Each structure stands twice: as structure tokens, then as C-alpha cells.
Amino acid sequence: MGACMAVYAVASEIFAPIITWAAQIYGERPLAISGGIISSLALCLASQVGSLTSFGILLFLSGIGSSMAVMSLTSAIPKYFPDNIQNVFGFICAVGAIGIMVFPPVNQLLIFIYGWRGALLIFGAINAHSVVCGALVRPLKSPHEENYTQLEGDSIMSDRNVEAAPNEHSRIRFHMNKLLTYLTFLFIDHPRFTFIVISEILSGVIWAGWVIFLVPHALNKGIPDQMASFLSSSGALGTIIGRLIMGYVIQGGHVTSFQFYIILGLLNTGAFCLDLISESFAVLAILAFINGLASGTFIVLSFCAAAEILGMTMQWEDTV
Template structure:
């Protein structure tokens, strides 16, 4: 095989992988986003407090994030296909066992732990393999794949309500578990890139002459399986640490609007039916933002990290202005701005991570990034709730989220400046090598 075969296809069968990842996003994360419909039913069945039953979702989210490094480590040891199939089986097991509904501890272990682990083992390798299959069109491919979360969440809301009304919450869990088995089919379609070709390329690169160092680095960026062990040492890289801090701050803020948007609308006296439409608006503009941002970023008019910084700034601004809304129309407008900006952020933040660490380290970086970012998800909602309790107004939570996002944009700016400085330094170091002529006689002729 030739080394050039190891380059990302940037199309072809890669689009089959993108569609598969689109389905995986919908059958995993979208189920998590709409699982709140079951919380009330489970609470009634076991006659428990809302805080007790809500721990099911908390356990799912925690295991989803904490399992990401494990999933990434298994991806570099085995294949993305194998881990996605395993995730589908785990997700099915969680829902199927939850059907028995023995007690709350049972629900924590099944629809909480097993479901969270299944989502983690499905989502992490699915989003990772898309980045391996694409280079020039990576942003567009990631945007399309991530849009599955929005599309399925929009459909799952009424569908899950219908299931509960027809089969009860226990039967609905069993049916949803059966639907999640389709994750395994999607995993089968995620064909690994030829590892033998990559190994051959890696072997050839070790024998590359000293003068071809630049081309050797380019080839390393397109070889996803070069590193067969999970690289925990990424936490020592300044660029990764800066981006991880950005991830923590954004996670602290992204969970706030879904928590306080509905209570704020009730405080404004908006009817319950109109309030529900705000969530639909949020899902639709989120979907549009992901696709539009993916298309624009694919034009390569703007650097992805600059585009991400602009999107974060727009989210921060919309959250700071949202509390000024005093009726349904103004609240819907600001919600739309937030949803669209959020969609653009989700569409490109994984691509920026790949740009920061390079594709050889991407699997390890994705797992570590998810793990570190989870701390923001754990701290953000309680902190915002505390601020709301002290202020006595839900608007305070939105101000806190907006200010935190503005701070996160600052870390992106610092990261971009650091990357540009290193790039200029590498150009200065390589410039004498490029200008040197291989033969002394030609050097003499040059100065005559």
C-alpha cells in the first residue's frame, strides 16, 4: 500500500460514517435530553421526592462524562466500531433492566449507570471517528453528526409522551431500549480506516531523511492510530490546559438556561403552552445553527478558533440581554439568539480540539476533555441555583452564565495568541533551512 492511502478520505464512505454518527447522537444524547418526561412518572410510582428521582439523570450525566476517558482509551486499543457496538448493548441493557423497576437503587444502577455508560461508549467513539475520516471538511462533518441530537430530541418529546400514555413508563423504557439497539447497527457501519496502511506509513516515516521533517509531520497529523496507548500527559501541554479551562467555564454556563428558562417564563406570567414552545424554538434554531456554522466553517474564510470565540461572545451577550425580556415575543427572540449561538459552538468545538492537539492525540484528548469539562457541569447548576436563591430572581442565573462565558472567551483568545506565537517561532527556525542550497557551487553562483 502507498502512504497516501492513509490520508482522511474527506468524503466517499466517510459520509456513511457521518450519517451513522448522526443516528448515534440521536439515539444516545437525545434520549438523555428528553428523559425528564419519565422522572415525574417514576416519582409517582415510587412515591419519592423530586430530588430523589432526579438523581437518575444526575448519575447518567456523571457516568457519561466520567466514562469518556475509558471509551477513548478502548478506542486506541481496539476500534471505534467495537466500542460503539458495546455502547449500544449497554444502553439497551440499562433501559431493558429498568423495565423491572424494583426500587430506586435499581433505577440508579440501570437507567442511571448502565444507560450513562452506554451513552458514553456510543457518543465518544462516534464523534471521534468522524474527525478521523475528514480533514478539510471536518467541521461540516462534525456539525452534521452533532445535529442528530437536536433532530431526535425534537421528535422524541411527543413520541415519548405517546409511549408513556400507551404502555406506561415501564413498557416505554423497554421499547426505547429496543430502539437504542440500532446504535449497534450504526457501529457496524463505522468501518475503521486501514490500520495496516497506517502502520506502514508510520514505519516509512521513521526512515524519512532529515530534510523531509516537515512532510513527516504532515503525515503524522493524518495517522489516527499512531499512538496505541492513552496519553494522560496531555494535561502538561499548555494549549490543552487552556482549552480544558474554556470547556469547564462553558459547561458551567450551558446547563443554566434549560434550568431557568421555564421558571423565568412562568414568573413573567406566560402561559404554560407558550412556554413549551420556547423549548421547541430552542431545538429548531440549535439545529439550524449547527448546520449553518458547519457549512460556513467549511469555506475556511475564518479560523475555527476565531469563529468559536465569536459564537461564545454571542451566547454571552444573548444571556446577558435575555433577562431584559418582559413578554413572550422578546423572550422568544433572545431564546432564539441563544439557541443559534449554542448550535454554532457545538458544531465546531470538537474540531477546534482536534486543531489544538493534532489527530494522533485526538482520541486521548477527547476523553480527557470530556472528563475535565464534567466538573463545570457539576458545579454550574448548583452555583447558579445558589445565586438565584440569594438574589431571589431567576435573572441572576442568566447574568452568572453570561459573565462566565465572557471569561471563557478570554481563554480562547489567549490560546490563539499562544498558537500564533509558536507558529511564528517555528517559521523563524525553519527559514534558514529552506533558504540553504544543497550544493556549495550553486551557493557561490547565487552571490555572483
């Protein structure tokens, strides 16, 4: 069962680069809607199957659909809020952190009342709201449309569109070259972006390990059960506050997104080191708050730092 849940998480993350690239070509709205439908249907079907293999496959499909919905909607945010990306990302993900706090007790309650199949079916239905979110993404008018004047007898396609529409024989080569250019732009021309990618891989491992072992680690230090559970609340509070203040700190002009990313990394490292020698509940709660603030903000800040490095407010408008 644990492997099946890991499959969902891997599918949600591993296809993200391809999905964001596809969103630039086909648009965020259709990808978000179709992703929401795939994810919700897969969860609903998973609640009814009797085979572990089928359950894992459906969770894999649900993870892909979830990535389509989330990453498409995420990539649309800078288009609508080009001058306020940090605050918008921070607010949205802070609300998401509240959802993380609410999910465990709600999940346990639904399982107690309806069983795990009924709970999964309900979550599949709730997940269908991402379809509505995708439908609400209204396409922005391209700045190229205002400057385009069609000449008499001219094709309806601009030179830019002609370049993007090769003949049938070279279509695959065209898209492969375009993908290669895209990857070169990310990893070769901007080495700091590579740093962000590697750091995110490691921070994902750290975040997962911290969430899983925070309470057992406290119990091992002799903290009572109920008090140990409050460490999770302290970490979640740090995540919410970190994501809310992130935009104001960066837009205040004191640090850049990339510099703030490094500062949080140092805070996170320091808190983990101090945890090794700490036994007091009060100290552990403070350290959990710092870990939650740093690790939880990393996830959001990575988008802002990447946009800053790549100059993304950017070129996305040129690819509409």
C-alpha cells in the same frame, strides 16, 4: 429519581476521555458495539426493577455504555472525513437536535399508552440501533501497511508494534506512562485545549440550566403557557441552524474553530444579559434563538476546536 437521571448523565460524560483513549488501542468498532449492547440491556432491565438503588445502578451502566457507543463513533468521524470534519459534525448533531425536539412529545405519548416501564423498555430497544451503527464502522487500512515489507526470518511485528507490546512485568507501567504522556500532550503542551475543557464544563451547566428554566422563567415574566413553550422551539431551531452553518462558516476561511467558539460565547453572554431586562415575547424568542444557536453549537464546535488545536486529523491516523 432526579439523582438517578443525573447519574446517567454523569456516567455518559465522565468516562469519555478514557473511552476515546481506549478506542485508539482497541478500535472504535468493538467499543461501539459493546457499548450499545450494555446501554440497551441496562435500560431494558431498568424498566423492570422495583428498587430505586437498582434503577440508579442500571442507569449508571447504561450511561457508560452510551458513552462507549457515542464517543467511539464520534472519534471515528475524523478518520473518514479528515477534510470535512466541521460539516460532518454539524450535520450529525443537527439531526440530533431534531431528536431532542421530537423526544418530549414521543416520550409523553409512550408513557400515556404503555406507562413509564413500557416507555423505557421501548427506548432501550431503540437504543440498540447503536449496535448496528457500530457494526457499520469499517476499519480503515493503515498507511503503515503499504510501506511495510517483511524480511525473511523477520518477526511479523514492526518496530512500532514492538514498542506497543512490553513484557508482562512492565505492562502496567507502560500503559500508565502512555496515559501520562497523553494527558501532558493535552493539557500542558496545548493550554488552549485546557481552556476548551473548562469552558465545556461551564457550558454544560449553562445548557442544562437554560433548558430546565427557559419556560418557567418566561412564565415568571408573565408570558402565557402556550407562548412560553414556543421559546423552547425557538431555541431548538437556533441549535439546528447553528450546527448546520458551523462547518460552512469555518471552512469559508473567515474564522477558525477556536475563534468561532469565542464569538459564540460572547453572543451567548450578551443574550443572557439582555434577557434580564426583556419582557416582550418577541424579544425573548429572539434571545432564546441566539442562546440555542450558541449553546447548542458549543457542544459540536468543541470537538472541532480541539481537533484544530491538537492538529488531530492528524496523529489519529498514526495510532491506527
